[in-house]
Amino acid sequence: MAPTTRRAAAGALTHLKASKSRGVTKKSSTSKLHTTTASTNASNAGLANASTSRSPMPRSISTEDIRSDFAIPQTIPISELETLPASSRKIVPTATTVPLLISNDATTATIAEPIASSSATASTDNILSKALSHLIQIDPRFAPLIEKHPCPLFTPGGLAEVQDPFASLCSGVISQQVSGAAAKSIKAKFIALFTDELHGGLFPSPEMVLRKDIPTLRTAGLSERKAEYVLAVAQAFVSKQITAELLAAGTDSEVTSALTAIRGIGQWSAEMFLMFCLRRWDVFSTGDLGIARGMAAFAGMDVAKLKKGKGKWKYMPEKEMKEMAERYRPYRSFVLLVYVEG
Numbered sequence: 001m002a003p004t005t006r007r008a009a010a011g012a013l014t015h016l017k018a019s020k021s022r023g024v025t026k027k028s029s030t031s032k033l034h035t036t037t038a039s040t041n042a043s044n045a046g047l048a049n050a051s052t053s054r055s056p057m058p059r060s061i062s063t064e065d066i067r068s069d070f071a072i073p074q075t076i077p078i079s080e081l082e083t084l085p086a087s088s089r090k091i092v093p094t095a096t097t098v099p100l101l102i103s104n105d106a107t108t109a110t111i112a113e114p115i116a117s118s119s120a121t122a123s124t125d126n127i128l129s130k131a132l133s134h135l136i137q138i139d140p141r142f143a144p145l146i147e148k149h150p151c152p153l154f155t156p157g158g159l160a161e162v163q164d165p166f167a168s169l170c171s172g173v174i175s176q177q178v179s180g181a182a183a184k185s186i187k188a189k190f191i192a193l194f195t196d197e198l199h200g201g202l203f204p205s206p207e208m209v210l211r212k213d214i215p216t217l218r219t220a221g222l223s224e225r226k227a228e229y230v231l232a233v234a235q236a237f238v239s240k241q242i243t244a245e246l247l248a249a250g251t252d253s254e255v256t257s258a259l260t261a262i263r264g265i266g267q268w269s270a271e272m273f274l275m276f277c278l279r280r281w282d283v284f285s286t287g288d289l290g291i292a293r294g295m296a297a298f299a300g301m302d303v304a305k306l307k308k309g310k311g312k313w314k315y316m317p318e319k320e321m322k323e324m325a326e327r328y329r330p331y332r333s334f335v336l337l338v339y340v341e342g
Contacts, residue, residue, distance in 0.1 A: 131281065
């Protein structure tokens, strides 16, 4: 690496170290998590086997918008969770050390095997430096972009955030095709449906959700179709279609295949879940206009002159996007974040 490149990389990395605190979400003041295992509502049991529906291509939005789509209203730091009384929800460490909150009906095994699609040698302490050094060495133009748009998801603070996969997927479904403000309002009303059962918890368990029927879920502002999707996600967790082992140790391809088999979860939703909830390092998506526009600009194209064709923006063909991103393995998630924001 040339001296100027090293200096650029050092500047970017120094800026990122100073930005670590951005990767930590606001601490929750709630201090209890409680779930109750119950029999599944028979009328909902067939939802997981219904025909698969693909979520639509999303609008072009920022990474913060996407992250909020897949986020529960609050997250709890590990340090606070360790002080909580025993709960039927288990904290399951993963290979990327992102702790997952899993309901009682899922496995309680501790998973620590390397994720095949990620770098087996990186850790929470060095993942940012390894990824950014790799990218800047490939193309020095990444240095100023990274300095301007750091990646808080992959700071030690970001990787220490406890993630609730069920809540994340439900939030993603709720946020489909509505504004951020509308999604936030619907999520709050949805959680309020379970106030008597949560006892201070942050999000209902799959078992709780399956005890509600579609008319009840619709009172939170969900369309009938979205209510069906939320029930399908809940059924997938209860039936062990989605397990802790799969989320923690499955390859990106295995997790994506399992998720897209759930009614209401499409390819883009699965990819964003891999990155924003599971914190996978090598996720890449061609299904977002912001990514396509960012890649086209990075490739030297005049995006302002690109025209509409058949109702969709064609900034860059999907094949070219994949070929361009291939050399950034195994850190394509970082590139995706930079492209969207840059």
